[in-house]
Amino acid sequence: MNKYAMNGITLMQYIFLIQGAQVGTGILSLPRVLAENSGTDGWVNILIAWGINCFAGWVILLTLRKYPDFALPDLFAHLFGKWIGKLLLLPLIAYYAFFAWIIMINTMLFIKAWFLPKTPGFLILLLLAIPGYLVVQHGLRVQARYAEFVFYLMMWVPLIFLATLKHGHWLHLLPVLKEGWEPILHGLPKTVFAFAGNEVLFFIYPFLKKKQYAVHGMLIANTMTMFLYLYVTIICFVFYTPDGITTLNQPVLSLLKTIEFRFVERVDMIFLAIYLIVVSRAWNAYIFCTVFSTSFLFKKQDHSSHTFVYFALAIVCVYLVKPTWNQTEHWMTLLSNAGMGIMYALPVLLLVYTSGFEKYRRWKAG
C-alpha cells in the first residue's frame, strides 16, 4: 500500500507543481542572459534546453517507474541501505534547501531594488515566509492545489506584454542563426538551468494518482514553461535593440516600466507584486522537498514543525548575511553547477544503478 496515497494529487496538480517549480525569478533576467551569450538567436536556446530537460525528466521517471511508491528518501534507503541512504540524502537536502533560499533572496532583492529600497531584507523575507509556511505545512495536496489555483489566477498576466509590441521591431530577430550555432551552444548551460525544477519529480511522483500519465504531465509542464520563456524572450528581443538589451539587468521589468495605461502608470510595480505569487510556487516546491527529506531523516510523519524551522532559519540567515546582488549571483553560479549534477547526472546514475541492482537481486533470488 502506498503510504502517500492519502495525499494523492491529480494530474493537473502534478503538472502545475512541476511548472511552478520551474518558473522563478530567472525569467526576469533571462532575455539578457540569452542575449549576452547568443545575441538575438538566444531564443533558439530555449528550444534546445527544453528538449534536453524533457529528456532528463523522462530519465528520472524511468527510474521512478520501477518504484512507484518511493520518494527519493525511501528510494535511497532501499537501494543503499538505511545509513548510507541517509548519508547520500544530505547533499541533496542541502541543494534543495539552498535553492529555495536563493529564490527567496532573489525575490527579496528584486523587491528591494524596485520598490522598497530601504526596507531591511529579513523583513521582506518574513512577509514571504508567512504565506509560504501556511501553504507548505499542510502537505503536498494543499500545496498542489495552491499551485494549480495560482496558475489559473495568473493566466492573464502575460497579456500585459502585448502592449509593448507596437514599439517593437521584428527586424531585430533577423537573420536567424546570424553567427551560426557556436554562440547558441555557448549560452546553453545557463538556459538549461532556467528549466531547473524537474528534480521535484523525485518527491512528487509517488503522490501522483494516475502514474501512467507521469511522462505526459512532465512534458506538458516543460512545454508550458518553454512557451512562457519563449514568449517573454521574443517580446524583449523585439522591443530592445540587440545592441542595448545587454545593458539592462532585468529587461522584463524595464520593459514593463515603459507601459503606461491611462489608469495605471507603473505596470512594473504591479507586475512584480503579482509575480511574487507565481514565484512563491517555486520556493514552496523546493522547501517541500527539503522538509520532506529532513522529516524522513528524523522519522517524523508530519513536516510542519520542520517547515517552521526552515523559514525561521531562512530569515535569520538573511538577517545575519545581508546578501548583496553580487553574492547572490555568485551563489547562483555555484548552485547551477550543483544543479547540473542533480538534474542530469543523478538520474542517469540512478537508472544505471537500479537496473544493475534489480538484476543482482533477481540473480541472488534465483
Add this chain to the structure above:
Amino acid sequence: MKRLLILSAVLLLLTMGYKDKVDIEDISLSLLVGIDLDEENNLVFSSSSPVFSKEAKEKEENYVTEAITMRKSRDEDDKTVMALTTGGKTQVLLIGKRVMQHQDWFKLLEPFLRDPKNTLNVRIVMVDGLSYEVLKYAPKDKPRLPLYLSKLIDTAAKRNICVKTTLQDLRRATFEKGMTASVAELRKDGRLFVTGSALLDEDGRYKLSIEEEENRLLRILQQQTTGEFQFTYKAADQPRGKIFPENAYSFYTDDLSVKMKTDYADDKFKFDIDVKIRVVLSELMFPLDVRKEDKKLAQEIEQQFEKKFDKLIKKVQQAKIDPFGFGLHARAFQYQHWKPVQKRWGETLAKADVKVKVKVDIAAMGTTK
C-alpha cells in the same frame, strides 16, 4: 488560529515602521527638467514643480542650479524646494542645443535610467536656445506649463510635426548601431513653438533640424505611419496667382504602405523603397476635373514626393546619420556585409544608393467637384 493572530500582530508592528514610507505632501514632483550648458561650459540644471498650496500665488516653483550631475542638482534643489524632489513623474526633459552639440551628453540622463523610481516615459525635447528660459515661461492663456508642454508635444506628434521620443526610445536609438536618434525641437520666440525634429548622430551629437514637411517624410521612411500626414504642394504647371496662391493644393493620406528592399552590390548598400499612398484631397486652388484628370494629378504628386524624398535623403546622407533606421534592414537582410561596417554605419549609408519610388492613388476628392 491563535498563532495566526499573533503572527499578523507581529507583522503589523514590524511593517508600521518600515522605512520606505514617503508622504505625498513631502514630495516635490519635478514635472519638467532642463539641462543647459552656459558660456563657460558649466552644466546648468533646472526644474519646475507644481506647488499645491492655496496660499502660494505662483503655482509653479522653478529652480536653476549649477551642478556636476543631475543627482547632485537634486541636492541643490532640496536645499530650497519645499519638499523632496523626485523624478518619478517627469513629463518633459528639455535639453539645450548647446548640450546636444557635445558627444555623449546622453550620459547625463543616467539617473533616469538607473533609478527604477524615475520614469522612462519622459518626452525628450531639444530646445533651440536655453531650456531654463522655456521653463520660466508662464503663459496666461494656458494651463500650467508641464501640462501644456506635454500636450503640445503629443498633439504635434499626432500631426507628425515633430517626432515624439521618450527616454526609452532615445535609449534604444543610442544603443542601436543601425539607427540614430531624432527628438522633437522647441523654440521660444515670445511663445513656444514646436519647430520640427532635431536629428542626432551616432554619438548623440545634434546634426541637423528638419521642419514638419520633412518630418512627415522621415516618419514615412521610418515606416511609422500612424497619425496624420498632411501635405500642401504647389502645382508646377499652374500660374502662381497674384495675391492668393492659385497653384496650391492640399491632401492628407488615407493609407500609407512602405516596402523596402535591401541589396548589396558593387561594395554599396542599395535600398529600394516603395511607398504607396492613397490620398484624399482637402484643398484645391485651381480648377481641375478630378474625375478625368486624376492620373495627371497623381503623377504630379508622385514627382513632388520623389523630389522631396531625394532631397531629405541627400541631406541626411551628407550629415552621415541614419534617422530612418535603414541599418536595421541592412542587419536583417545583409548581415555579412553589415557586420564589418556596423561601427561606422553613418559613413556607409552616406555612400549607399537609396531610391524611393512613390505611387499615388487619389482615393477621394471631398464633397465638391
